[in-house]
Amino acid sequence: xxxxxxxxxLLLLLSGCGAQQTEGFTVACTTYPVYLLANSIAGDVDGVxxxxxxxxxxxxLHDYALTVSDMKTIEEADVVAINGAGLEDFLGDALHGxxxxxxxxxxPLLESGEDDHHHEEDHHDEGHHHDGADPHIWMDxxxxxxxxxxxxxxxxxMDSAHGEQYRSRGEETARELERFGAQLRDSEAGQGIxxxxxxxxxxxxxxxxxxxGVHIAAAIEEEEGAEASAKAxxxxxxxxxxxxxxAVFTEVNGSGNAARIICAECGISSYPLSxxxxxxxxxxxxxxxxxxxxxxxxxxxxxx
Numbered sequence: 583x584x585x586x587x588x589x590x591x592l593l594l595l596l597s598g599c600g601a602q603q604t605e606g607f608t609v610a611c612t613t614y615p616v617y618l619l620a621n622s623i624a625g626d627v628d629g630v631x632x633x634x635x636x637x638x639x640x641x642x643l644h645d646y647a648l649t650v651s652d653m654k655t656i657e658e659a660d661v662v663a664i665n666g667a668g669l670e671d672f673l674g675d676a677l678h679g680x681x682x683x684x685x686x687x688x689x690p691l692l693e694s695g696e697d698d699h700h701h702e703e704d705h706h707d708e709g710h711h712h713d714g715a716d717p718h719i720w721m722d723x724x725x726x727x728x729x730x731x732x733x734x735x736x737x738x739x740m741d742s743a744h745g746e747q748y749r750s751r752g753e754e755t756a757r758e759l760e761r762f763g764a765q766l767r768d769s770e771a772g773q774g775i776x777x778x779x780x781x782x783x784x785x786x787x788x789x790x791x792x793x794x795g796v797h798i799a800a801a802i803e804e805e806e807g808a809e810a811s812a813k814a815x816x817x818x819x820x821x822x823x824x825x826x827x828x829a830v831f832t833e834v835n836g837s838g839n840a841a842r843i844i845c846a847e848c849g850i851s852s853y854p855l856s857x858x859x860x861x862x863x864x865x866x867x868x869x870x871x872x873x874x875x876x877x878x879x880x881x882x883x884x885x886x
Contacts, residue, residue, distance in 0.1 A: 607741045610635050610659030612670050613643070614860050615720040615870065616685055619730050620663055622866045623751045624737055627744050633659065639860045641784065641836035642803075646672045656680065661740050663733055667691055669717035683736030685729040691715040692788050718786035720858065722793040723763030723874065726867075727756040755867060762871050767794060771882035778885055779825050781818060783841050784833035786857050794878065799825060802840055810840035822848045829884035831855045853884050 606629040611617035617634040624630045635655050640646060648656075656662055656676050664670045664677075666686030694716045719725045734752020738745035766772050776795040785803040790796075799821050804810050822830065822844060830845065832838045834854045841852040856873040863869045 606631055607661075607744075608633060608659045609737070610655050610662045612636060612662065612664045612673070615726070615858055616663050616665055616729070616733070618858075618865065618867050618870050619685070619726070619733050619755065620737075622755045623730065623734050623748055624744070625865065627747055630741070630744065635662075636860070639835050641833050641857065641859060642786065643669060643672050643859075648673065648676060652676075661737070663736070665717060665720065665729075667715050667717035667719055681740055683733055683740070685732045685736075686717075686719055687728075687732045689719050689725050689728050691717075691719065692792070694785070716786070716788055718789055718857065720870075721787060721790035721874075723759045723766065723871075724793065725789060726870065727759040727763070730756040730759060730867075759867060759871075762874075763793060766875060766878060769878070771878045774882045775878065775885060778881075779821075779827060780881065781821065781827060781830045782833075782855070783830065783838065783852075784836050784855075784857065786833070787831075787855065790874070790877065796881075799827070804837045804840050815840060815843060818844055819847055822850065829853055831881070831884075833857050835860065851884070853880050855880060 608631045609620050609624060610633050611620050612635045614634065614636070617632065620632045625632050633655050635652050636643065636646065637651075653676060656673075659680070661681040661683060662677060663683045663685060664673075666684040667689075670677075692715070694714050720729060730752050734748045734755075737748040737752075741748070767776075772794060777797070779797050779799040780791070781800045781802075782798060783802050783804055785801045787801065788798060791798045800818050802810050802814055802818060818830075818840075821827070827850065829850055830841050830852050832841050832852055832854050834856050838852060844850075845852050855877045858870050858873045863872065
């Protein structure tokens with residue numbers, strides 16, 4: 583029996599060491615764009631795990647309902663990184679008691695449905711409520727760069743042991759996104775679409791249009807299971823014919839029913855654009871850059 587005590591003590595010690603080694607810092611990201619940022623900033627930091635909450639193909643989150651798996655991801659996380667600007671209203675009370683990083687700090691917000699030529703700066707209140715604000719802020723690379731800085735600073739404040747790594751990588755990621763945005767605007771396709779009018783079948787392209795110098799002549803939000811009204815279709819057809827537009831644009835995961843009706847009526851084509859709301863094309867901001875570059879190329883091809 584005496585020989586068993588040292589052995590048991592050794593086993594308990596090893597068991598305790600194993601538990602310490604498995605301890606880490608888990609970041610749950612509500613959306614794919616935030617997940618791409620977090621992976622770029624913290625994905626390979628020792629002991630840090632980055633998880634995606636909404637891991638489904640979606641066009642928007644207006645009517646999204648959390649799954650059991652989503653809830654578990656949030657519950658087990660040390661911190662939850664959110665887009666902000668009202669996008670995560672679907673979370674309800676799921677964030678109660680959780681540490682939360684708001685990635686929308688210091689980003690001027692467009693009003694929902696507002697065209698790209700007019701915007702008002704939003705003054706964030708303590709509750710981070712943004713009634714009437716357009717939450718699709720990541721669609722402008724400069725906004726996305728600020729989101730990277732906000733996320734890095736938030737992570738540094740909650741995981742000080744890796745603070746300098748977060749800040750350094752956050753700034754590196756932000757500068758890369760700013761460089762990308764400038765390069766995209768200066769590209770042949772970027773210059774080619776500047777100043778055009780376009781029609782989208784999703785209301786989330788206003789920041790993208792503002793960044794690229796494009797005017798959204800109409801944005802039809804066709805909810806799942808609900809057809810666009812006859813009035814909206816008629817008004818859109820008038821714009822297409824009056825402006826001589828060669829195409830309309832849907833969102834890759836959204837409904838294309840209204841677009842097909844308008845295309846048949848006007849003899850034009852529809853093209854898909856990405857909101858980068860979901861997908862598995864990559865785990866870093868390179869996937870975001872590829873999606874926006876493809877959007878610009880698609881529009882340019884449709885208008886040439």
